[in-house]
Amino acid sequence: MADFETRLFVLSLLFFVFGTFSALCFSRRDKWANIFAHSSALVGGLLGTVAASLVLATKQPISVTAWTIVSDVTLRFKVDTLSAYFLFVISVLAVAVSVYSIGYVTEYYGKKPIGWLGGGLNLFLLSMVAVITVDHSVSFLIAWEFMSLLSFFLVMFEHEKPETRKAGYVYVVMTHFGTVFIILSFLTLFFFTNRLDFQSFTQAASDLPASVKNIIFLTSLIGFGTKAGMIPLHVWLPRAHPAAPSHISALMSAVMIKTAIYGLLRVNYDFLKGGATWWGAVVLGIGVLSAVLGILFGVAENDMKRFLAFSSAENIGIIFMGLGASLLFRSYHEPLLGALALTALLYHVLNHAIFKGLLFMGAGSVLYATHTKNINELGGLIRRMPWTAVLFLIGGMSLAAFPPLNGFMSEWATFQSLLHLSFSLHSPIWKTVGGLAAATLGLTGAFVAGSVVKHFGTAFLALPRTSHAAKANEVPLAMRFGMVVLAGGTVVFGVWPGLVLRMTNQIVENYFHQSLTGHAMLYVPFHRSVESISLGWMTIIFLAILLLLIALLRVSVGKSNNHYDETWNCGTPLVPTMEYTGTSYSHPVLMIFKRLYGIERKIDVQGEYAYYPKRIRHRLKIEAIIETKLYRPLIRGTVWLSQRLRAIQNGNLQSYLAYMIITLIVLLLWIR
Amino acid sequence: MEQWIAMLLLISAIWLLQIRKISDSVPILAFQSFVLALMAGAMWYETKLSHLFVAALLTLIVKAIIIPAILHYTIKKIDVHRRVERVTSKYTSLLIAIILSVAGFYVTSRLHLPSTKFGAPYLPVSITLMFLGTFIMIDHKKALMQGIGLITIENGLFLVAQSISYGMPMMVELGVFFDMLVTVVIIGILSFRIHSTFESLNIEKMSNLKG
Numbered sequence: 001m002a003d004f005e006t007r008l009f010v011l012s013l014l015f016f017v018f019g020t021f022s023a024l025c026f027s028r029r030d031k032w033a034n035i036f037a038h039s040s041a042l043v044g045g046l047l048g049t050v051a052a053s054l055v056l057a058t059k060q061p062i063s064v065t066a067w068t069i070v071s072d073v074t075l076r077f078k079v080d081t082l083s084a085y086f087l088f089v090i091s092v093l094a095v096a097v098s099v100y101s102i103g104y105v106t107e108y109y110g111k112k113p114i115g116w117l118g119g120g121l122n123l124f125l126l127s128m129v130a131v132i133t134v135d136h137s138v139s140f141l142i143a144w145e146f147m148s149l150l151s152f153f154l155v156m157f158e159h160e161k162p163e164t165r166k167a168g169y170v171y172v173v174m175t176h177f178g179t180v181f182i183i184l185s186f187l188t189l190f191f192f193t194n195r196l197d198f199q200s201f202t203q204a205a206s207d208l209p210a211s212v213k214n215i216i217f218l219t220s221l222i223g224f225g226t227k228a229g230m231i232p233l234h235v236w237l238p239r240a241h242p243a244a245p246s247h248i249s250a251l252m253s254a255v256m257i258k259t260a261i262y263g264l265l266r267v268n269y270d271f272l273k274g275g276a277t278w279w280g281a282v283v284l285g286i287g288v289l290s291a292v293l294g295i296l297f298g299v300a301e302n303d304m305k306r307f308l309a310f311s312s313a314e315n316i317g318i319i320f321m322g323l324g325a326s327l328l329f330r331s332y333h334e335p336l337l338g339a340l341a342l343t344a345l346l347y348h349v350l351n352h353a354i355f356k357g358l359l360f361m362g363a364g365s366v367l368y369a370t371h372t373k374n375i376n377e378l379g380g381l382i383r384r385m386p387w388t389a390v391l392f393l394i395g396g397m398s399l400a401a402f403p404p405l406n407g408f409m410s411e412w413a414t415f416q417s418l419l420h421l422s423f424s425l426h427s428p429i430w431k432t433v434g435g436l437a438a439a440t441l442g443l444t445g446a447f448v449a450g451s452v453v454k455h456f457g458t459a460f461l462a463l464p465r466t467s468h469a470a471k472a473n474e475v476p477l478a479m480r481f482g483m484v485v486l487a488g489g490t491v492v493f494g495v496w497p498g499l500v501l502r503m504t505n506q507i508v509e510n511y512f513h514q515s516l517t518g519h520a521m522l523y524v525p526f527h528r529s530v531e532s533i534s535l536g537w538m539t540i541i542f543l544a545i546l547l548l549l550i551a552l553l554r555v556s557v558g559k560s561n562n563h564y565d566e567t568w569n570c571g572t573p574l575v576p577t578m579e580y581t582g583t584s585y586s587h588p589v590l591m592i593f594k595r596l597y598g599i600e601r602k603i604d605v606q607g608e609y610a611y612y613p614k615r616i617r618h619r620l621k622i623e624a625i626i627e628t629k630l631y632r633p634l635i636r637g638t639v640w641l642s643q644r645l646r647a648i649q650n651g652n653l654q655s656y657l658a659y660m661i662i663t664l665i666v667l668l669l670w671i672r
Numbered sequence: 673m674e675q676w677i678a679m680l681l682l683i684s685a686i687w688l689l690q691i692r693k694i695s696d697s698v699p700i701l702a703f704q705s706f707v708l709a710l711m712a713g714a715m716w717y718e719t720k721l722s723h724l725f726v727a728a729l730l731t732l733i734v735k736a737i738i739i740p741a742i743l744h745y746t747i748k749k750i751d752v753h754r755r756v757e758r759v760t761s762k763y764t765s766l767l768i769a770i771i772l773s774v775a776g777f778y779v780t781s782r783l784h785l786p787s788t789k790f791g792a793p794y795l796p797v798s799i800t801l802m803f804l805g806t807f808i809m810i811d812h813k814k815a816l817m818q819g820i821g822l823i824t825i826e827n828g829l830f831l832v833a834q835s836i837s838y839g840m841p842m843m844v845e846l847g848v849f850f851d852m853l854v855t856v857v858i859i860g861i862l863s864f865r866i867h868s869t870f871e872s873l874n875i876e877k878m879s880n881l882k883g
Contacts, residue, residue, distance in 0.1 A: 653818070653875060654759065654810045661806040668779040 006062045008051040015044035019122035027115025034105050037118025038098040045094030052088035055079050056503045078135040081506040086132040086262045089353045093255050094125050100361050100482025101247045107368055124150040131259045135198040137186040148175040151252055155244040167239035174236040178226030185219035205271040213272050217279055220267040228260035231290040232626050234313040241309035246364020253312045254357035258349050269511045274330040284324025288440050290317030295447040299589050300622055302582045303373045304363040315352040319345050325417040337420050339514040344413035346504045351406040355398035358486040362392035365479055369472040375582045378459040378469045385474045389460045391483040396452035398490040401445050403538050406494035458582040465576050598623040674793035680707045682797050685804040689765045694756050695747050697820050698740045705735035708827055718790050723842050734849050739856045746860040750867045757813040765811050776800030791835030801828030814873040815866050819859035
């Protein structure tokens with residue numbers, strides 16, 4: 001039956017190709033380009049979802065040779081279970097995003113070339129599918145570069161804005177920085193195995209000397225980590241995501257950064273088959289750093305999409321924590337716990353893709369309706385955009401890991417694996433580190449919940465602060481439908497973890513020879529000896545606590561009685577701009593972590609008397625410490641070095657001749 | 673016999689680095705090309721390959737007579753009978769020239785290039801000629817001397833071709849001679865223009881042009 005799945009997979013790729021070309025053909029007619037591009041992306045996504053599910057169900061890898069580029073370099077697609085899992089994630093997002101885009105791109109009608117946007121989207125999806133399915137390092141790198149460049153062009157779609165150009169520039173520099181390290185890692189593999197295809201790497205790489213494996217691990221970590229957006233290589237995330245059109249940022253944040261996780265899993269598990277203990281420690285450390293710092297920077301943001309971008313860095317941190325824990329367990333020969341950690345990270349990959357895609361679409365809907373991302377200019381949207389509000393809230397609750405939504409399940413599994421670091425490894429170091437990591441994950445969760453409340457509360461509740469928000473209308477049906485698909489996903493994958501476990505089971509079994517499966521709904525029996533969790537019980541306990549609290553409050557406070565009256569406002573009329581803003585909401589956190597943000601606060605009081613000011617201006621300048629302390633000196637150093645190097649390029653004919661003859665003589669002496 | 677000719681070529685190339693006035697370079701160049709023609713003629717005499725005779729004749733006419741004549745005319749026209757200017761001092765340039773010659777001989781001995789029976793003795797000298805020609809271009813500051821260095825490199829290349837396979841195919845040989853002629857004419861015109869623009873032939877002043 002593998003034949004059938006192969007056909008589906010190829011057909012899905014062909015639909016992406018068709019979408020690209022048909023959109024470009026109709027680039028003169030916005031409406032046609034929109035319909036052709038996004039409907040073929042939709043069909044491609046649906047076919048991809050089915051193909052991936054079938055591969056995961058039958059556990060039969062499929063392989064298609066498309067093109068032999070040179071005798072040893074082939075473009076071959078091979079979908080094994082790991083690829084299929086990521087293919088599933090990409091395809092689900094492709095479905096939701098392409099439906100959403102049909103509505104979203106109407107905003108650009110007549111202003112921007114829809115054909116190029118739609119075609120770019122299709123090609124971007126195709127390149128991402130290629131990245132996770134090709135099994136040759138050369139074609140992988142080509143696909144990877146395609147993905148990076150296409151996402152760069154899509155980020156630059158609104159290139160007439162100077163900040164977009166700046167963001168695009170930072171992004172393209174960072175992504176190429178990462179690609180250099182990925183190439184280095186593959187070249188190291190090539191030097192020691194003399195082959196370029198993944199299959200040879202799988203067979204030969206685990207026998208390499210430890211030092212070579214360390215090099216491969218570090219280069220791949222830096223290379224893929226840059227794309228994933230781990231701190232401190234995250235600087236492109238909060239710039240590129242807000243600059244891109246919202247459906248593109250949804251895809252980039254939800255799926256593209258996950259291809260880096262795929263790369264890390266491929267290299268560390270498939271090729272190297274685990275390694276030294278410090279690998280896990282390094283990954284875990286980066287994970288903790290990314291999670292805490294990512295959300296701390298995110299808390300301060302008033303721009304919805306910038307906050308979501310920082311939260312992506314935070315979620316990548318959580319995924320890295322899972323990866324670190326699973327590498328640690330592997331090096332300590334604890335297959336069962338390693339399997340648990342790997343399951344947790346794979347689960348979180350899917351969940352983050354779903355809820356972050358949903359949230360970016362929600363932010364995009366707000367942007368579509370109000371033309372602003374700044375929450376301090378919004379307010380009261382829940383009355384005008386009830387659908388968007390509810391769907392954004394579902395995504396936000398999932399982000400904040402509220403049961404029974406999906407974000408909770410995977411974070412819980414990550415928690416378990418971190419706690420097992422301290423319970424099951426008999427070393428005082430890991431006992432401390434595991435506990436601390438779990439504690440920081442908890443801290444992260446609290447900040448996330450706070451930020452979600454801030455963004456939802458400021459943007460959707462209260463009264464509109466500006467006319468932007470007051471004039472907002474509910475977004476078109478297609479956009480709502482795209483979001484509903486993913487909101488359904490948050491619920492399904494939240495209450496039915498067994499479904500995901502069935503998908504990840506084979507991957508986990510390949511690497512750890514342990515089976516973790518769940519059958520029943522609402523129940524995750526990870527394994528007999530590992531804790532399981534039942535969402536049914538969870539809900540009951542939560543409800544019980546809630547009821548108990550209400551009862552307690554009733555007993556202690558008494559029957560609540562509402563009394564409506566006017567607010568006393570020192571005699572001035574009440575206006576919506578007096579509402580509590582997002583800035584004030586996050587201010588306490590900013591003050592606590594003042595050092596980290598490098599806050600510069602300035603209050604200007606204008607007017608003759610300080611007690612009767614005509615105008616008060618409050619300015620808050622945040623300069624993230626990573627950028628000032630790490631990137632500025634690095635950039636300055638690079639510029640300095642380049643200027644020194646420029647001395648060689650002096651424009652003098654005689655110097656060039658001298659370089660040539662010196663090179664010639666050295667070459668003649670060197671060769672035999 | 674071959675050794676003597678090779679030595680004369682080498683001496684003429686080093687001599688080009690030691691001249692006092694720019695106008696001195698023209699007779700030396702003519703002498704170098706004349707020796708080259710002599711060598712090709714000797715090779716023709718021993719191998720009886722007819723195209724070697726054509727090469728010898730062309731070398732004599734183009735390189736030993738026409739090119740020096742053009743250069744002489746240019747120098748007379750722009751009146752640079754003054755001393756040459758070098759980047760290094762006279763003795764340093766001699767030292768570098770010797771080092772380059774040694775390098776040329778050493779490199780050739782290691783390379784095991786294929787060579788013909790009558791051409792083998794010229795191989796090290798030909799490579800050294802190329803090195804020295806480049807060094808002439810590097811060392812001298814006057815624009816005209818770049819052209820002379822270029823012709824020396826060309827002579828070296830001609831010699832390599834002769835010693836490895838009794839010269840290049842006739843068509844290529846003719847093409848190279850024609851190129852050479854055109855190059856020298858252009859160098860002459862350019863030197864004239866540079867002189868009239870900058871009131872000097874010093875190419876260091878040309879770096880003012882770069883953006």
